[in-house]
Amino acid sequence: MDKKTEQKKVFLEIVQQLRQLIKMEKIQAGEKLPSERVLSERLGVGRSSVREALRSLELLGLIETRHGGGTFLASTHKHQLVEILSMFILEDEKSKKDVELTRQIHEKEAIRVISCTETLQTLPVWDSFFVKLEIEGTINCLDVLREILITSGNRLSLKIWFQLAAYDGDRLNRNSTEDEKLQIQTMLKSMQLGYEREALKAYEQWMKNVQSI
Amino acid sequence: MDKKTEQKKVFLEIVQQLRQLIKMEKIQAGEKLPSERVLSERLGVGRSSVREALRSLELLGLIETRHGGGTFLASTHKHQLVEILSMFILEDEKSKKDVELTRQIHEKEAIRVISCTETLQTLPVWDSFFVKLEIEGTINCLDVLREILITSGNRLSLKIWFQLAAYDGDRLNRNSTEDEKLQIQTMLKSMQLGYEREALKAYEQWMKNVQSI
DNA sequence: TTATAAAAAGTGGTCAGACCACTTTTTGAC
């Protein structure tokens, strides 16, 4: 017998089933979920149990509920989560640092991958960043990193990065400063030319800059 | 008026109040919380509302509940946020290759960190691995990697690695072959001496070996 | 026909009560 699953909490199973349902019905971000009453009937459980599962997911920011409107699959998981986490979990600096370091682990690896792959180096998107930097003089830091992660091609790493950026990326979701402009340009140019170590060096300089903000 | 807060979700306020209560009563990790019925009375809300808040905190791993026993404040850092998120992330990410690559991202970074930190290089655990390899001629691959991840000191990275290893690490949870013995020894020795690149090279050779198994 | 307001239906928010399963505490017989 599978003793590990047979004693699982029921409301956790509901969470699982909800995940399955979302997958089966191909519910996209922002779209509506079945109502609580419908869910309780379809899953064969009481409405209160459904609500316990939904409230958990809401606290995680995975769904959004509108009084009288319905329940919706969240487009961006962030809202209360950061608040709750900082309230209970991320109280000590060590945890915050770990989130930042782990996010950077994925960013550095993406830079390495791109610097070692010619087909990724020559993508037009990097040039478009240069153009934007020259014309507007600045660029959204998070946009640059997101593009790097996307380009690197590891979708799982990208998903993890999204989660980490949701906690830690506030300092990055802004336009770059004058100092950063140079570091970003150096990093992108090195990446394009396949200079892995130079790209990483410029990235680390950039991140030092970010820390002081 | 503070219109932003006056319309907040009630169950979120209960979460807040619970936190206050924990602080006020100086409830330590592992200690018991008031029962659901008592809480609903003290907070002036229905028991189901209390439960919705408690279930949310349980999903985050901040509290533990024992059927018939009570609700207890979880010991710190036992939160299963990563586990929950990985449930949602890994569920629809079927690419085994991405899981493997991402797991290796974390392993490589851990090797880098140790190779650059003298206090980590000189830990006796590495020597114990050498002794075990010489006496028994083999060692559990997963044990070596786990120790590396633990030693690197990034608890979040470690948590993510555990999840990835649970999906992908079956091939690693075994004793090393004769070929691998050399690669592991080279990797560990290079790490001890601070030879980052050599350690990574040996690691990558090792992983190539793993793939063919 | 179109526009608008009223009514109805749908949905989340909350509460109260009931019953079950399990654990802890108390009781009482030995």
Next chain:
DNA sequence: GTCAAAAAGTGGTCTGACCACTTTTTATAA
């Protein structure tokens, strides 16, 4: 003093009810 039975305490779940709010439908007036 021991130990088993009974009682009390507690979490787990379901049902039904009512409220507040939103969306849809319907009815009325322009």
